[in-house]
Amino acid sequence: MRKLRWNWFAWAGFLLSILAFVSYFTVLVRFPATRDVPWANFLLFGAAALFLLAGLKRAFTGLGSLGGKFVSSALALLSISILGVFCFVVFRATRQLPASHGAPTVGQKAPDFTLRDTRGNLVSLSTLLSSSPETASSGAATQGVLLIFYRGYW
């Protein structure tokens, strides 16, 4: 019987682990359904684990060589590390946000401010809120303002 030189189970498992990690940040993070709970990535990690287990089993039973045992073990350890980093980023690093006790709460008045817009014009919250007369005459009164604070793109 011809002995395969590549333990493709172990390599497939390792590559799947990389895919499970990378696909979150490149693709799946864009969609709330796969972003908020990264279930798709854990499915991929699960599939990777199955391949790695099959690869380890192959390396450590019967015809497995010493090199094969080493390579498949190393791939399994690397994959576990990738999973570990993924869990750290997803469950810890992105939650390191300072608490915001002083932010206006429901029912409070939002503090007024004046800042420059993208054309360099000064815009204040109060004028935006009181800009209803013009829009009201066209049939749609200003119903309020959605205020979004974001981290910025640098």
Place this chain on the structure above:
Amino acid sequence: MAISVDAPEESADLCRKAGYTYTFLSDPNAEVIRRYDLLHPGAGVNAHDIARPAEFLLDSSGIVRWVNLTEDLRVRATLEDMLKAAKSSH
């Protein structure tokens, strides 16, 4: 309306690329961000102080009707959340 510490030119770039048509305001020294207690110290590039993500829905008299202060950078309010809040507050 969106607020960040980005310079007006950077926000203008972002709007052009992403096709955003609403108002983007620049708060380079994070003064308004601080007033709203939304500062995330040292979290930006080169340890700049930036804003933590937050969304407020204000009615026409400037009263907060809905607020979302996420505890996880990854998890933001969705468009549906905001539309629902906007509808239920009128």
